[in-house]
Amino acid sequence: MVKKNNAIGSWNMMTMIRYSLIIFFLGGLAINGYYRINFQEQATITINLTPTTAITTNATSNLYLRECDQKITHMGSTCDLFSGKWVHDNESRYPLYKEHECHYLEDTFACQTYGRNDTKFLHWKWQPHGCNLPSFDGREIVEKLRGKRLLFVGDSLNRNQWNSMICMLQSSIPGVKKAGKSLNGKLFTFRANDYNISVDFYWAPMLVESNGDSPTDHNRKDRIFRLTAIEKHARHWGDADVLIFNSYHWWRKTTVKLVTDAGSLLDGSNELYEEIDNVHAYQMGLETWSKWASTHIDFSKTKLFFMGATAIHSRATDWRGKNLSTCYGEMDPVMNDGFRENEMGLELISILESSISKLKAKGVNVQLLNVTRLTQYRKDAHTSVNRRIYRPLTDLQKSKPELASDCSHWCLPGVPDTWNELLLASILHEQNSVTLNSATKPQGCDRH
Structure with a gap:
């Protein structure tokens, strides 16, 4: 029993x-x-990297201000391409081209030609946490871009990226290639006739009409713009297969002047304007651009991207450098995952992210390429004083070269090549839905 x-x-x-x-x-x-x-x-952006690797960003979260609250997939085959670190390239993959081999490189970005002797800055690669950035294959990309027009629209940072793109592609494109300018210098063009490929840049630093619309004569004490006037520029954008916008640095002055009289001239002696804060002005400018994008772009034909804000390393105390110093003389990236540059306009970045999210909520297929963090680490990669100087230096600048340093633009080859690798990955790879892992955060989120 x-x-x-x-x-x-x-x-x-x-x-x-x-x-x-x-x-x-x-x-x-x-x-x-x-x-x-x-x-x-939830709106997600996913890019296939390999058959087992993809990237995901939650488009409804703040891509900069609340990065540590962002849900990022690290389960199995997915990760965030924009969360990572710079590592020195031991595979001799970088630089992707040599300065003297790019016949289209502008003097503004040719750092080695203008006296930069160290070369370490050329050999860093962006390493996302948990996956690898797709290897750049110029021949494959050229074939896939056959018959296409890529158009960068914005300020000189977008021209920096445009110049990088044509340097990356030019050696892989056989046949006749030409570069030039048109539309009173506003349109910079690069064309490969045999492949019918155009890679162009259109100068419109505030996207809407402004007193900075001249590509050669735009140094003004005040930023003045006309709120609803975008068609003057936008009529030159409609035939592009890929549109890449940026607009951030020109809105950083604390006050901006808005023209209130439709008949007045920008910068005219009798102009009527309202002085408003730059945050409100930036929001108004992006609203005008958003309305244009949602009503004028055929998304069955055109892919739409907006580049995130890029770093300005104008205050070395941010990375424990010398007081009153800048990016001048810097030769290494910041290696601290938790680093934040204090000069970045957080309110402006938040407005940009919100504008993109609102567009996506309306069904507009636009991707924000969040390059803000990866540029913040690269204090070593700016043109600084190693560029063509168009105005004679003052005696003070000669004695203190850090005061003459350009800490906004980037040497080529360099950081903009990585922006283009991210852009090309977004253009060329299919999108799929993903599951988000709320328990995983980017490295460095617990350090402030």
Whole structure:
């Protein structure tokens, strides 16, 4: 009897375990279905990197201010390409081209030609946490861009990126290639006739009409813009297959002047304007651009991108450098994952992210390439004083070269090449839906 009772008890225990496992499994399916349905409502950007690797960003979160609250997939095959670190390239992959081999390189970005002797800055690669950036294959990209027009629109940082792109591609494109300017110097063009490829840049630093619209004569004490006037520029953008916008640095002055009289001239002696804060002005400017994008772009034909803000290393105390110093003389990146540059306009960046999110909520297929963090680490990569100087230096600048340093633009080859690798990955790879992992955060999120 004792053995019989033990057997019955053992059978009852095994039965309970089996039923518990069945209930647990069914409950898991229900929970998974609930979260799958809810997460499908979130806007995501996913780019396939390899058959087993992809990137994801939650487009509804603040890509800079709340980066550590951003849900990033690190399960299995997904990660965030914009969360990572710079590592020295031991595979001789970088630089992607040599300065003297790019016949289209502007003097503004030719740092080695203008006296930069160290070369370490050329050999850093961006390493995302948990995946690899796709290797740049110029021949493959050229084939996929055959018959296409890429158009960069914005300020000189976008021209910096445009110049990088044509330097990356030019050696892989056979046949006749030409570069030039048109539209009174506003349109910079690069064309490969045999492949019918155009890679162009259009100067419009505030996107809307402004007193900075001349590509050669735009140094003004005040920033003045006309709110609703974008068509003067935008009529030259419509035939592009890929549009890459940027607009940030020209809005950083604390006050901006808005022309209120439709008949007045920008910078005219009798102009009527309202002086407003730059945050409000930036929001108004992006609203005008957003309305144009949502009504004028054929998304079955055109891919739309907006570049995030890039760093200005004008205050070395941010990285424990000397007081009143800048990026001048810097030869190494910042290696601290938690580093933040204090000069960045957080309110402006928040407005940009919000504008992109609103467009996506309306069904507009636009991607924000969040290069802000990866540029913040590269205090060593600016043109500084190693560029063509168009105005004679003052005696003070000669004695203190850090005061003459350009800490906004970037040497080529250099950091903009990585922006273009990210851009090309976004253009060329298909998109799929993903599951987000709320438990995983980027490295460095616990350090402030």
